[in-house]
Amino acid sequence: MAGTTSSAPPARYDVIVIGAGHNGLVCATTLARAGRSVLVVEAAAEVGGMAITRGFAPGYRVSACAHLLHQMPLAVIRELGLAEHGLEFAATALPTTAFGPEGRALTLARAGVPGEAFTPHDAAAWPAYHARLGRFAGLLQGMLAAPPPRLGTDAWSDKLALAKVGLKLRLLGRRDMREFLRIVGMNAYDLLADEFESSLLQGALGFDAVLGTNFGPRAPGTVLTLLYRLAAESAAGSMPLAQPRGGLGALTLALARAAKAAGVTIRTSAPVERITVAADRASGIVLACGDEIGAERVVSSADVKTTFLRLLGAEHLDTGFVRRVDHLRSRGVAAKIHLALDRAPKFGALAPPALGGRLLVSPSLDYLERAFNPTKYGECPGEPALEITVPTINDPALAPTGHHVLSAIVQYAPYAPASGWNDAARRAFTESILATLEVHAPGIRASLMGCELLTPLDLEREFGATGGHWHHGDLAFDQFYMVRPVPGASQYATPMAGLYLCGASCHPGGGVMGLAGRNAARRVLEQGV
Ligand SMILES: Cc1cc2nc3c(=O)[nH]c(=O)nc-3n(C[C@H](O)[C@H](O)[C@H](O)COP(=O)(O)OP(=O)(O)OC[C@H]3O[C@@H](n4cnc5c(N)ncnc54)[C@H](O)[C@@H]3O)c2cc1C
Structure with missing residues (x-):
């Protein structure tokens, strides 16, 4: 979906949204439905940001970054009428299968039904673990769909929001409260090694704690990232691990249709060169083509470094704030590989629906940690951890008849290998991934x-997010909730009057959730436009 939607666009809008990733589109639609005139400007030729479907070999199409939908609340999908705007699912409630050595495999259904690789100890520990982490994730779940409270203000709304968090913690009861506080800052390695005997089960569960982050499973705070993922999945309701028909791009196309139906104007191939400032407030944008467009509010879904350091300019901000933005950790370590195949891959005896589900190569916590270690020194792992999907099992139209596509997130890959990403480095890393798959x-x-x-x-270059980071900045204790992305810009409003953030940089972070976009739109409306 490219081009301008309006024949006579106004010279001034109530709101300009920078970026037509899913958060930008959710934000724009929410604002337009509240009666505001909204323009979305997108640098790329297509809408979708990191949630697009595109060709990668003649006749083969793939979800270029995000390939599974598991965090967008059903409420958001219904609220925006995405089904009426063309969103369909090729499969929902996909199972996860983890591969171990010597052809061993463990399939975890959503309810966590134990498979043969469970030891009697693990089978006994599983239900309690699952229920306990579910309760803890429930505590975080309520925090996702609202702006974080501001610290140290006298506003009742902030006090109430903080009190709600405290009350939810208190309502866990003494035993759970203690356990939550004991584990929340822990590393996933220790927690899972304490709970389970099976290395394969530990590796599969530990993978969810680090996917998309710049951490190995031994890093403190990885229980938080695990709980966070579980919280977002349970907020998504009954549908976790879904595959939109046509790939993730079909979701963002439906979002763009919903936006247009609400009256939003979308301009693609329209990179923003700079955010303009007049009388100490954001007053609009200048596009690379030279067009200058005014607005009452500018809302950016570009990552926080791009927004403040490149588009706004440090000269408009105080030094302390600029330093905080500059120091934000945003080097991505997730890569993606896409394979065009002339037949369905054979993962042992795995058949649909498991073959069409989520497949993990993370056979133990030590394997994960060893895959992480080299990236600290700018090197590639010899045996990377993988999250694999074969989307053509559920959606054959993505490849020529009888052919298949394999899409894998590769955890971990350095942003800047010592040699740079030259041809030799790319070939060697591709070889390691293929060798791992071949096993x-x-x-x-x-x-x-x-x-x-x-x-x-490559992700940075193609999708415009600094560091190519999944979350537009690490999701970690010091970049989380009330201090995400940085103190001074953690409730979507920023130190520059009239300028807001609405992308993965802000609470609740990355993943195709739509909540950052929706929360930001509500904050803009609350503050009046
Ligand atoms: C390899 C990989 C795999 C992933 N897999 C999954 C997955 O399976 N499931 C999942 O839920 N999440 C996954 N994610 C995370 C998810 O894709 C992102 O967190 C999410 O899409 C971010 O959405 P966003 O709208 O906040 O930002 P983006 O999608 O990054 O959108 C920002 C938009 O702003 C535009 N922009 C930037 N600068 C400018 C400018 N100057 N002018 C105009 N436009 C500009 C960009 O072009 C982009 O379209 C994955 C991420 C990666 C990198």
């Missing part, structure tokens, strides 16, 4: 028709 899907190389590797640097 679990023998013969896969022989069916290869095409291959695309997207390193964090």
Whole structure:
């Protein structure tokens, strides 16, 4: 979906949203439905940001970054009428299968039904673990769909929001409250090694604690990231791990249709060069083509460094704030590989629906930690951890008849290897990934028709997020909730009057959730426009 929607666009809007990723589109639609005139300007030729479907080899299409929808609340999907705007699912409630050595595999259904690889100890520990983490995730879940409270203000809304968090914690009861406080700052490695015996189960559960983050499972705070993922998944309701028909791009196309139906004007191939300032407030934008467009409010879904340091300019901000933005950790370590295959890959005896589900190569916590270690020194892991989908099992139209697509998130890849991402480095890393795949899907190389590797640097270049980071900035205790992305800009409003943030940089972070966009729109409306 490209181009301008309005034949005679006004010269001035109530709100300009920078970026037509899913958060920008949710934000724009929420504002337009509240009666505001809204323009969305997107640098790329298509809407969708990190949630697009595109070709990568002749006849083969793939979700270029995000490939599974598991965090967008059903309430958001219904509120925006995405089904009426064309969103369909090729599959929902996908199972997760984790591969271990010697062809062992463990399939976890959503309810966590134990498979054969469970030891009697693990089978006994599983229900209590699952229920306990579910309760703790419930505590965080309520925090996702509202702006975080401001610290140290006299406003009742902030006091009430803080009191709600405290009350929810208190309502856990003494035992759970103690346990929550004991584990929340812990590392996932220790927690999972305490709970379970099976390395394969530990590795599969630990993978969720680090996916998209710049941490190994031994890093403090990885229980928080695990709980956070569980919280977002349970906020998504009954549908976690879904595959939109046509890939994740079909979701953002439906979002764009909903936006247009609400009256939003969308301009693609329209990179913003700078945010303009007049009388000490954001007054509009200048596009790279030279067009200057005014607005009462500017809302940016571009990452926080791009927004403040490149588009607004440090000269408009105080030094302390600029330093905080500059110091934000935003180097991505997730890469993506796409394979075009002339037949379905054979992962042992795995058949649909498991073959069409989420497949993990994370056979133990030590494997994960070893895959992480080299990236600290700008090196690539020899045996990377993988989250694999074969989307053509559920949605054959993504490839020529009888052919298949394999899409894998590669955890971990350095942003800047010592050699740079030159041809040799790319070839060597692709080889390691293919060798890892070959162990679990023998013969896969022989069916290869095409291959695309997207390193964090490629992701930065193609999708415009600094560091190519999944969350537009690490999700960690010091970049979380009331201090996300940085103190001074953590409730969507920023130190520059009239300028707001609405993308993955802000609470509740990345993942295709839509809540940052919705929360930001509500904050803009609350503050009056
Ligand atoms: C490899 C990878 C795999 C992932 N897998 C999953 C997954 O399976 N499931 C999941 O839920 N999440 C996944 N994610 C995370 C998810 O894709 C992102 O967190 C999410 O899409 C971010 O959405 P956003 O709207 O906040 O930002 P973005 O999608 O990054 O959108 C920001 C938009 O702003 C535009 N922009 C930037 N600068 C300018 C400018 N100057 N002018 C105009 N426009 C500009 C960009 O072009 C972009 O379209 C993955 C991420 C990566 C990198």
